[in-house]
Amino acid sequence: MIEAVFVMALGAVVLGAALGYASIKFKVEGDPLVEKIDAILPQTQCGQCGYPGCKPYAQAIAAGSAEINCCPPGGEEGIRKLADLLGREFKELSAEHGVEKAKSVAFIDENLCIGCTLCIQACPVDAIVGAAKQMHTIVATQCTGCELCLPPCPVDCIFMVPVAETVETWKWTYPIFEVKRAA
Amino acid sequence: MLKKLFTFNGGVKPDYHKGESNHLPIAEAPLPAELVIPLHQSIGGVPHPLVHAGDAVKKGQLIGGPDGNVSSAVHASTSGLVKAVEMRLMPHTSGLSAPCVVIDPDGRDEWIEHAPVPWRSMSPGEIRDALRDAGVVGLGGAVFPSHLKVNPGKAGHLDTLVINGAECEPFITCDDMQMRERPEGIVKGAAILRDLTQAKQVLIGIEDNKPEAVAAMQAAVERLKTERIEVVAVPTRYPAGGAKQLIRVLTGIEVPHGKRSTDYGLQCFNTGTAYAVWEALELGRPLISRIVTVAGNVATARNFEVRFGTPMQDVIALCQPRPDSDRVIMGGPMMGYRMPAATVPVVKATNCILVGSKALFPPPPPEMPCIRCGECAKACPVDLQPFEMYWFSKAKIFGKAQEYSLFDCIECGCCAYVCPSRIPLVDYYRYAKSEIWARENEKTAADTARSRYEFRLAREEREKTEKAARLAAKAAETKAKLAAQAAANSDSGNSEKVGAGETAAANPQALIAAALARAQEQKAAAHPENTEQLSPETQTEIVEIEARRAKLREFAKAAQPHEDQ
Ligand code: SF4
Ligand code: SF4
Ligand code: SF4
Ligand code: SF4
Numbered sequence: 001m002i003e004a005v006f007v008m009a010l011g012a013v014v015l016g017a018a019l020g021y022a023s024i025k026f027k028v029e030g031d032p033l034v035e036k037i038d039a040i041l042p043q044t045q046c047g048q049c050g051y052p053g054c055k056p057y058a059q060a061i062a063a064g065s066a067e068i069n070c071c072p073p074g075g076e077e078g079i080r081k082l083a084d085l086l087g088r089e090f091k092e093l094s095a096e097h098g099v100e101k102a103k104s105v106a107f108i109d110e111n112l113c114i115g116c117t118l119c120i121q122a123c124p125v126d127a128i129v130g131a132a133k134q135m136h137t138i139v140a141t142q143c144t145g146c147e148l149c150l151p152p153c154p155v156d157c158i159f160m161v162p163v164a165e166t167v168e169t170w171k172w173t174y175p176i177f178e179v180k181r182a183a
Numbered sequence: 184m185l186k187k188l189f190t191f192n193g194g195v196k197p198d199y200h201k202g203e204s205n206h207l208p209i210a211e212a213p214l215p216a217e218l219v220i221p222l223h224q225s226i227g228g229v230p231h232p233l234v235h236a237g238d239a240v241k242k243g244q245l246i247g248g249p250d251g252n253v254s255s256a257v258h259a260s261t262s263g264l265v266k267a268v269e270m271r272l273m274p275h276t277s278g279l280s281a282p283c284v285v286i287d288p289d290g291r292d293e294w295i296e297h298a299p300v301p302w303r304s305m306s307p308g309e310i311r312d313a314l315r316d317a318g319v320v321g322l323g324g325a326v327f328p329s330h331l332k333v334n335p336g337k338a339g340h341l342d343t344l345v346i347n348g349a350e351c352e353p354f355i356t357c358d359d360m361q362m363r364e365r366p367e368g369i370v371k372g373a374a375i376l377r378d379l380t381q382a383k384q385v386l387i388g389i390e391d392n393k394p395e396a397v398a399a400m401q402a403a404v405e406r407l408k409t410e411r412i413e414v415v416a417v418p419t420r421y422p423a424g425g426a427k428q429l430i431r432v433l434t435g436i437e438v439p440h441g442k443r444s445t446d447y448g449l450q451c452f453n454t455g456t457a458y459a460v461w462e463a464l465e466l467g468r469p470l471i472s473r474i475v476t477v478a479g480n481v482a483t484a485r486n487f488e489v490r491f492g493t494p495m496q497d498v499i500a501l502c503q504p505r506p507d508s509d510r511v512i513m514g515g516p517m518m519g520y521r522m523p524a525a526t527v528p529v530v531k532a533t534n535c536i537l538v539g540s541k542a543l544f545p546p547p548p549p550e551m552p553c554i555r556c557g558e559c560a561k562a563c564p565v566d567l568q569p570f571e572m573y574w575f576s577k578a579k580i581f582g583k584a585q586e587y588s589l590f591d592c593i594e595c596g597c598c599a600y601v602c603p604s605r606i607p608l609v610d611y612y613r614y615a616k617s618e619i620w621a622r623e624n625e626k627t628a629a630d631t632a633r634s635r636y637e638f639r640l641a642r643e644e645r646e647k648t649e650k651a652a653r654l655a656a657k658a659a660e661t662k663a664k665l666a667a668q669a670a671a672n673s674d675s676g677n678s679e680k681v682g683a684g685e686t687a688a689a690n691p692q693a694l695i696a697a698a699l700a701r702a703q704e705q706k707a708a709a710h711p712e713n714t715e716q717l718s719p720e721t722q723t724e725i726v727e728i729e730a731r732r733a734k735l736r737e738f739a740k741a742a743q744p745h746e747d748q
Binding site for chain 2: 053144
């Protein structure tokens, strides 16, 4: 009996030590939960969630201080994925943070641009090319559609253009067939 | 000459309907009133338009330059005037438009100057470029740029080059007719491909329901005395024309899921593609037309040589469609795509224009629940588990569907063909595949945005520290200067000022005072010019200059209305 207890205790001590060692030796850089949440967020970096970017919002969710329904660009699908990941209840997108919109990209009316560089400073992903007193333009493939460049423009020459569907981005629809009335 | 053949699992034997369109020779479709040539006709990048509205073009002239290496050129298919470069309805199920070059034919059908490509003396890279610039793509329907496939692989040579003339899909006979009428071009093309890929042997596989094609091809091989090329009749069973299926039948090699045939020393080209390679290299002609089968609900089904950009309805009209026709399908009944309208142009992928009606293709009976009978798995030529993929696609659990090798599905439709519950299985796979692609694209976009954002944050941080460092260095410099000044002062005798100098260096007030003094000094140095007590010489000079200016102003005024005229 004593031996059995002793063996079990020894086992516990050895395994505990091994686990402790492993947790130090194989320590994961960064917080894996924050990374996982950040991977779901759309990286628009628009700040509509009330945090200065997607990562800070991910940190707040991980810390439990934020709801999962504050990101309009992520939309319903994003909320569902977060709910799945965190085992929380699904919630409708919170209206105070905004509404889900179709993806758009910013467009600068190049005839109006005065080259003030204010939009460049606002763009979180450096998607605007230009220099002082030169016409500016947006690299559409890099633009996340965050709209942060709209307010600083003194001549209101930036507007959002919805991204149109093309033959390459078109998706097959879910196969649902029309329900026919029985004759 | 009995070759040992192998079999692939699964497959079906649908009604072939081939006899309807293969009794008449290939005819040339007439020039249409307007050619609409889409720029994007192959897998890969969208070619850049090289012409503008109003340009005159010749037949075979490059109008779309390839976008990088994974892309293929597009050419004018007749001579005429470019009407517009604009968005037009594409031959695509989506019903969306894409950039097209619209050509008003001048009726002369005049070729641009072209000459055979001296490919035997060219490097493999140059030959690949030549094929890309000739717009040669896979004509079996996948339109994969051929120049990307023309390489001997890692081993430096291929074991077997398969030329695919199986043409297993019902209704379609374009390869059959081409093999009957133009076998020499195909065999010569196969020989070129053999040399380019350093293949040890070339096997031309043809389904045995095309005895005329087999005979014509065999005769051509004998006539041309080409080495290491063999024509093999394979048993007729759908989809024997799938690349991996034909490879399996001819060589017995089973290319595993997720692997490419080149990893096994194998490569496969369609017979039409071999012909196009021959035309491009030996005749110097780019790909501007193809053979298209028109079949289905028409009075006389037939094959036509059709210029790319010809509206499908023009070709259909040549076959007298029956009045109850209600749809146009590009491709065959098993793998084809429904077209949004009959006005869409014929493109490189158009092997068949199938005219449909309710009588010919009755609407499918309602879908019933899957009973897990396993018929679909038995019929699948790729040895997949269609019902599992269906289940996960339907439930939108795409990761699981992918685990069941969804992307190895060739969308052949065998599973849906045999399913007793009449489930449109392929529709579910297409849906799941496009969702997965879209998600992948979204993820890449998000990852790029994240890394760009992080880079920006890092850059801002770096700029901040650099600025702080610069300011600190400047402050230190001023400090040192003041200290040196104070030291100089103390050298001149006043020992009390040493302490004062030191406090001045530390004291911001003293720094400001020093800066003000410097500014005053500069101001004094930049004394405004004397404009009052001028010497007489200077005054006359000024008057002269003013007179010249007045004259110039008058000149300018006189010139202005002149320019406006
Ligand atoms: S609202 Fe969404 S996309 Fe915008 S910063 Fe917050 S998490 Fe990122
Ligand atoms: S260009 Fe404007 S909308 Fe686009 S990412 Fe930059 S700031 Fe946002
Ligand atoms: S054939 Fe149809 S019913 Fe049978 S297992 Fe496959 S999907 Fe289900
Ligand atoms: S469509 Fe796909 S799953 Fe169905 S039989 Fe063909 S390869 Fe197999």
